[in-house]
Every structure is written in structure tokens, then in C-alpha cells.
Amino acid sequence: MAQNDTVKLLGSKSSPFSLRARVALHLKSVKYEYLEEPDVLKAKSELLLKSNPIYKKVPVLIHGDISICESLSIVQYVDEAWPSEPTILPSLPKDRAAARFWAQYVDDKCFESVDAVAGAKDDEGRMAAAGKLMECLVTVEDVFQKNSKGLGFFGGENIGYLDIACAAILGPVSVIEVFSGVKFLRQETTPGLIQWAERFRAHEAVKPYMPTVEEFVALAKQKFSVQ
Template identity: 35%
Template sequence: MGKDDVKLLTMWASPFCMRVKVALAEKEIAYEEIQENDLLTCKSDLLLTSNPVHKQVPVLFHDDKPICESTNIITYLDEAFPAKPLFPECAYGRSRARFWADYIDRKVHPAGRAIWSTKEKDEVEAAKNNFLEIMKYLDGTLGDKDYFNGDKFGFVDILLIGLTTWFPAYEKYGDFKLEDHYPKLAAWITRSWARETVSESLTSPEKITNIVIMLRKMHGLE
């Protein structure tokens, strides 16, 4: 594996980049990180040419071939680097992991954004309730297990843990505590953050909350 050339084009506040970094760390794949400086005003030529459809980070380069979209990248990494697999072994287990991956990708981040991107009290309340309803199913499928697939931190855990960096901002503006509603899910967050592969790959929630405060100011919400 030492001869593979792996680079990751990232932006530090993106939870989708963070989850790829967790996957690379879990699989012990060495890589070079290239930071996009300022996604809001000026996208690099490297980003525009390697992801012309979505123009979004992260982009992984494996021996100079670009792979886009974080969930797709992590699936690719698990196929191209078979050691330390992230997916369950059996086809049915893999289908369950993809099902929850899709659920997380479609719902969690937009639902969280809806909480902090308004100052209308009833909109905040509705957004908070919607977010908690989405979390209910994740709490249910986690159940009493340590991780989503059992006792091994894997694909679904990696996809969700990157997004949790934004959760304290949702709690702040939605005026709730996740652990009051779903203590098992909250314990999963603490348990996952205790892993070095996670804590060293994720941006601190404090820095993310400061980004949210800045974004709210930009949009006249504070």
C-alpha cells in the first residue's frame, strides 16, 4: 500500500470531508491533504476540473484519478484497499449499511441546517422536531449495540460521526440536548469521539459553532 499515491482535497469545516479523513485513518491509508482555502468565494482550478458536475469537496485522488462525493469515496476506499474493511462481509449486511448511509446523507445535514438558518421561533421549533424525528430512527437502529453494525466501528458510524461536529450548533439554536431524547445515541457519539481516528480527523464542534455564528451574522440572523 505504501506505493499508492493518495491525496484528499478538503475544506476544514465540511463534515463530508471529515468523514473521509476518519475512513482514511481507520484504514491506515497514508495521504496528503490539500486544503481549499475559501469555498465561498473562489474555488480552485483543481476542484473545478476534478469535480466539474458538483464542484464540491471532498475529492480523493488515487494515482491522480479523481473520485467525488464522500460516501462514494469511502465505498471506493473499502474496495481499492481491502485491508481493515469498513463494510460488513455479507451482502445483506452491506445492503443494510447502504440503506442507513443513504438515510443519513439525505436527511441529517439539511435538517440540522433548518434549525439554525432561521430566527422565526415556530420555524425553529418545527425544524428541531423534524431533526429529532430523524434521529429517532437512527437511535432505533443503533439500539443497545456499541456501533451501528455491532461491536465494530464501520461504514455507517463513519458517515454519521463527521456530521456530529455540527450537532452542538443545532442544540444551541434549537435549545435542546440530544442526550435528553436519545441517551444511547449520545453515548455512541462520546464512544466514537474517544477513538483517535475520529478525534484527530474531526474539526472541533467549537470551531463549527463559530462558523455557524458567522453564517447567521452574514444572513442577518444575529
């Protein structure tokens, strides 16, 4: 029996995590079929329930007969399953460990703060959460300044694992900036991240698939039925 090597990505335009998987696939020039999950918050497709029965969340990469879930795992899988250049994870074990650590920091601390700002019950709670989010972004700025060495991306001159991980925060941060009227990415505190975000958005493996700020806001309004 011939091996089934078809690649499908089950994602959602409004999911910042789906973006990670798409960027990884495009960086590696992997041909795949993109399947937009109709409405991730309401009815879930049979394919999603079958391919990610534990979390029932996008993105899911379906490669032949196997399903890979969780966006950071998908990025690592893509890097390993298609080992041709460019590599996504750094080559040195210490750099790989650092990239994994900060990627996890984005998912734990940054997204926790984003959710806290978005879900705050009152102004006091919102201010406290906003302060924590700013602290997180300043920490990420510091990581960027120490590691990019003026070359543009977190690991140097090419997009890598930590760029892909951090990029997921850009959409949600844009959205809460618009809704809260608070600027989180500021020249005074995160000048490196502002330039990095522009560079990332403009990259050929990203530009066609990453929503603009306006599209992110429109998707968020649609998702939460805010008129």
C-alpha cells in the same frame, strides 16, 4: 510508465463530509496528502474545479490520475481500493444494504432537517424543523439500538460505514444546538447516540481530525461571518 499511486484528499475543516473521507483513510492507514480547500463558499481552487467539475464540492479523493467525489462514494472506494483489514462496510450483503440505506437516510432526511432548522425564517418554522430533526435522530437512535448489540458502534465493536456516515451529522447538530439553544441529542430520547458520539470522537482514527464542538462552532461563525 509507473502507475501514479499518490493519494491526496481535498477537504475542508468545516465540512462534515470531508471528515468521512479522513476517517476512512485513517482507518485503513492510507498515507495521503491533505489539502485544505481555502474557502469552500467563496473562491474555489483550480484543483477542486478540475477534479470535481460537476458538483465543485469537497471532499475529493485524488488517487493517481483519478478523482473520486461524494463522501459516501469515497468511503466505499477506500474500502475497496485498500481491501486489507479493518473492513469498513459489513461483510454480509443484507448488512451492507442496510448500512447504505441508513447512510442515505442521514444524507437525505437528517441533513434536510438540519438545513431546515438553520435556514428557518421564523420561530414557527424553526420549531417545526426542529421537531423533524428530533424525529430523525430518534429514528437513528432506534437503528443504533437494534444493530449495535451493546458493542459500541452501529455494526458492532468496530467503526464501520454507518458510523462514518452518521458522524457527519454531529458537527452540524452541535452548531445548531449552540445557536438555537435547543438540545437535540438528549438522554431521554437518544441515550445510545450520546454515548456513541463520545466513543466515536475518542477513536484514534477520528480524534486528531474531528473538530471539537467549540471548534465546530468557531468554524461555523467564521463561515457565515457571525460575530
